Amino acid sequence: MRLWGKIENFLALTGRKVIAFFSGYIEFQHYLKSIFNSFKSLKYLRMRSLYSTVLLQTKYTGLDAVFLISVVALMLGATVIIQASQKFPKFGIDSFIGDLLVLIIIREIGPLATAMIVTSRSGSAISAEIATQKQNHEIRSLELLGIDTKLYIVFPRIIATILSIISLVILFDVVALAGGYLISRLFIFIPPQQFLATIINAFSFEDLLITFLKSLMYGILIPLICCYYGFRPTSAFQIPIFVSRAVVRTLLSVFIVNALISFLFYL
Amino acid sequence: MLGDMENSFLSVRNMSYMLDIHSTLRGISFDLKQGDNIVFFGLENSGIDKICPFISCAIDDFDGDVFFKGHDVKNASYFERNIIRKDMVYLQRGYGLITNMTVYENIALPLRYHSKMTSDEIDFRVNQLIDEMEIDLSRDMRPVDIYQSERLKTAFARAIALNPDLLLAEHPLEAQCVLNVMSVMRSLKKWADSPLKSVIIVAYNPAVFSDIANRFIMLYRGEVVFDGTREEFLSTTNEYVVQYMTFSPKGPMMV
Amino acid sequence: MAKRVFEIKVGLFFIIPIVLMTVFVILKLGYSLSTDTIDVYLKIDNIKMIKDGTAVKVKGYDIGRVVSIEPVYQPELHFLATLRISDQIFLNEDCVAVIQNQNVIGDAIIELRNPVKKGKPLQAGDVVEGIEYVSIEALLGDVHKLLVSVTDTVNIIKDISSDSKQDIRKFLGELSASSSTLSNILDDSQADVVKTMGTLRQTSETIKEISDELKKRPLKFLLKE
Structure with a gap:
């Protein structure tokens, strides 16, 4: 009897989880649909009304993250070079180092680390901001002014995040490569021109395209998911719960998308 | 009948809502001609708090119909409603100012979003409203940094920025010192005096708006218990109104 | 004024990465920022060793790179690689291109060598013969x-x-x-x-x-x- 009770509990728990997953999935689908529907409002929308939101969001997501991104990039670039110089043979490393940096930093770590930093900094902020605005009836007041809130709140954040991530990824790559070069000089001397030449050789336009594609995808995903969780709380005490959920699920999505893109283009 | 509703400025028919005993409306109907102004008043649970959300369809799960300038507001699509709301502005309780925008940006928001005005024209219009509301000193401050009266002035300026035809004002003077918001009252009076503009005010203190509104409606338990002109309101012997205006516990209303 | 400064900062935040990326793309396309470049063609029988981006050198000094490789079907299959090289280095029109490895694992390079006897200078559009082919x-x-x-x-x-x-x-x-x-x-x-x-x-x-x-x-x- 007790065993049956345990089985029953387990089945009920599983059922609840599955139902919660699917209802969450359906809700997110509705949200996406409403965003797409909101694009109909674009014809009524004057882009200038989004200007200050885009500007503010870019400042917070992009400009204010430059220092953090630079430090992380420098450390990661150095780490890659140190590992490479320890594990790979010394001969021919000058021509190999370009491939290694392009392979690891530009293709993978650059976009991924940037997306993670943006999610942790700005994704959580976006979620918390929207949730607070909702609690303060600001979102309702926008609706009452005849403003399409989905478009007005989500759209400028997507634009700002895409632009910020693209800029940050480029800065990340440049700092990581420069940092990697400076650290590599501790172990092996490579003339700067030769280093630059090997990087240019190793880097292809396909890499550039994929980096942009990843930045674009993250730029859409991060604000989209974080805004979704920002709209969810129905009371103030739920705000931290949904903010945390926004960050975790966005990070998970970022990893999945990163793997998918790499799988599609490099395999 | 339907044709009359479609041709009127604002027509509300059989507005009913039943959630619980405290949130009820029972078959409220009224028409508003362009240039007319109404004050709704009554006890906290009388149903007056549902009037503005229902007319603007901020909440639309009620029975009945609302027609504004020939548009069926309740059955309008999301996009049509957004367009209707350019002409029917709702100044909600608590004002709902956008906290990450300055006073100037809050007022400029509907103009930037809806109007075809140039930046200079918007700047001119916003400055005009800021002067009218006497909030020049706080123009670059955010809502959290300004006084309650300035918040009302900013919200009012934002509401009338697009020069709408109908203003729904929900408890505009709640937690306000009337002396501090004289600029709003002046503006509201000017607004109400215009033959092309209308205002529906929901308030607990209707007497404050006695020289603004030309019609007063009192609700009790979701039903109309008084509906009269300014003169009728001021000289009424309606026991509901008398009890309400004299703050008396004795009368037909159970408090 | 504060908003203006703020706008300028955000503008710089976009412009600097775009400039860096543009410089990178220019370099990747084989152009040089410090000197003018010319495009010459290298005629080769097979493309086993070279690819887009292969460095072009004179006496070990980097003067450019391969920017494209096109097949030519007539009279028999061969290839024309476009070399985008600096015009600051004097090269004869009858110079030769040696395709060789720098070391065992490094990428191949194209070494341009002038003949002993000087002739007319190499000009844009000229074709250089890839006469030597050394595969490690x-x-x-x-x-x-x-x-x-x-x-x-x-x-x-x-x-x-x-x-x-x-x-x-x-x-x-x-x-x-x-x-x-x-x-x-x-x-x-x-x-x-x-x-x-x-x-x-x-x-x-x-x-x-x-x-x-x-x-x-x-x-x-x-x-x-």
């Missing part, structure tokens, strides 16, 4: 075959009679020279050619045995039955 992989393959054959031969020589003492001496001399050449090659490029190394080691041991024997007992070795 092919070379290593040949070396491997050679070493196997040499080892076999030496083993046989060890067992045969010393009828041709003179030949053995000569052979040993040549073997020593080729061993030294191979050592040089493999010093330069420590490739993953385990097989080649193994063969070389085996050969070296055999040579050492013969040399030691010859040094200790030259007469006995030479007169060995």
Whole structure:
């Protein structure tokens, strides 16, 4: 009897989880649909009304993250070079180092680390901001002014995040490569021109395209998911719960998308 | 009948809502001609708090119909409603100012979003409203940094920025010192005096708006218990109104 | 004013990465930021060793890179690689392009060499012949075959009679020279050619045995039955 009770509990728990997953999935689908529907409002929308939101969001997501991104990039670039110089043979490393940096930093770590930093900094902020605005009836007041809130709140954040991530990824790559070069000089001397030449050789336009594609995808995903969780709380005490959920699920999505893109283009 | 509703400025028919005993409306109907102004008043649970959300369809799960300038507001699509709301502005309780925008940006928001005005024209219009509301000193401050009266002035300026035809004002003077918001009252009076503009005010203190509104409606338990002109309101012997205006516990209303 | 500064900062935040990316793309396309470039064509029979981005050098100095490779079907399949090179280096129109490896694992490079006799300068649109083709992989393959054959031969020589003492001496001399050449090659490029190394080691041991024997007992070795 007790065993049956345990089985029953387990089945009920599983059922609840599955139902919660699917209802969450359906809700997110509705949200996406409403965003797409909101694009109909674009014809009524004057882009200038989004200007200050885009500007503010870019400042917070992009400009204010430059220092953090630079430090992380420098450390990661150095780490890659140190590992490479320890594990790979010394001969021919000058021509190999370009491939290694392009392979690891530009293709993978650059976009991924940037997306993670943006999610942790700005994704959580976006979620918390929207949730607070909702609690303060600001979102309702926008609706009452005849403003399409989905478009007005989500759209400028997507634009700002895409632009910020693209800029940050480029800065990340440049700092990581420069940092990697400076650290590599501790172990092996490579003339700067030769280093630059090997990087240019190793880097292809396909890499550039994929980096942009990843930045674009993250730029859409991060604000989209974080805004979704920002709209969810129905009371103030739920705000931290949904903010945390926004960050975790966005990070998970970022990893999945990163793997998918790499799988599609490099395999 | 339907044709009359479609041709009127604002027509509300059989507005009913039943959630619980405290949130009820029972078959409220009224028409508003362009240039007319109404004050709704009554006890906290009388149903007056549902009037503005229902007319603007901020909440639309009620029975009945609302027609504004020939548009069926309740059955309008999301996009049509957004367009209707350019002409029917709702100044909600608590004002709902956008906290990450300055006073100037809050007022400029509907103009930037809806109007075809140039930046200079918007700047001119916003400055005009800021002067009218006497909030020049706080123009670059955010809502959290300004006084309650300035918040009302900013919200009012934002509401009338697009020069709408109908203003729904929900408890505009709640937690306000009337002396501090004289600029709003002046503006509201000017607004109400215009033959092309209308205002529906929901308030607990209707007497404050006695020289603004030309019609007063009192609700009790979701039903109309008084509906009269300014003169009728001021000289009424309606026991509901008398009890309400004299703050008396004795009368037909159970408090 | 504060908003203006703020807008400028955000503007710079976008412009700087775009400028960096543009510079990178320009360099990737083979253009130089410091000097003007010209495009010349390299005619080659196969493209096994070169690709887009392969460096073009003169005396080891980087002067440009390959920006595209196009096949030409007539009269028989060959390829025209576009070399975008600096116009600051004087090159003759009849210069030659040597495609070679820098070392075993490095990418190939194209080394342009002027002829001894100076002629007209190389101009944009001129075609340079890729006249030499050195593949380290092919070379290593040949070396491997050679070493196997040499080892076999030496083993046989060890067992045969010393009828041709003179030949053995000569052979040993040549073997020593080729061993030294191979050592040089493999010093330069420590490739993953385990097989080649193994063969070389085996050969070296055999040579050492013969040399030691010859040094200790030259007469006995030479007169060995």
